[in-house]
Amino acid sequence: AQTVTQSQPEMSVQEAETVTLSCTYDTSESNYYLFWYKQPPSRQMILVIRQEAYKQQNATENRFSVNFQKAAKSFSLKISDSQLGDTAMYFCLHVDDKIIFGKGTRLHILP
């Protein structure tokens, strides 16, 4: 069965610093999608970034980028120039037939 592991339950960084959130997954599929979503206190899930497994190029979205290592089954998220609004719970998702969530990393951006 697919699993997603986020090994950092909680992290804190100073505003403007760079932070990396880790995610590893286990799958037997060759074609799948990986996502990072953030969930602020409002609880609405907000898409941060998406990666198709067949694409070798790492996805980037403004201050957010991923380091996708397919062989290692690793999908880390880097947030550059972190902002107070980045404070949220971050979930790593593996999607093929089902959506499998990691347990999340609670990220605090400190002023």
Place this chain on the structure above:
Amino acid sequence: DTGVSQNPRHKITKRGQNVTFRCDPISEHNRLYWYRQTLGQGPEFLTYFQNEAQLEKSRLLSDRFSAERPKGSFSTLEIQRTEQGDSAMYLCASSWWDRDSNTIYFGEGSWLTVV
């Protein structure tokens, strides 16, 4: 397109009562998912549909839980004889799923408090 809509957003019920949540996905999305999330935890998979067919149901779902998507559009999640342990947010998501694309849209969740 108004996104994924969930109703009611909040429900307080007495133990033993039945509750039903509704999810209206983005129109024409063929996949619909239900998850349960408790405070500080990640969402746990409950069930999902491809059109009107329920493809999988988690073992987390006891016989008190049932979900339907009768016409392949909206879905309902019913919990019978609620227990305090059912208190959680019930999250719905939808997507247009095929092998070449998959973008997931989440509702805002339905909060259940069982007293």
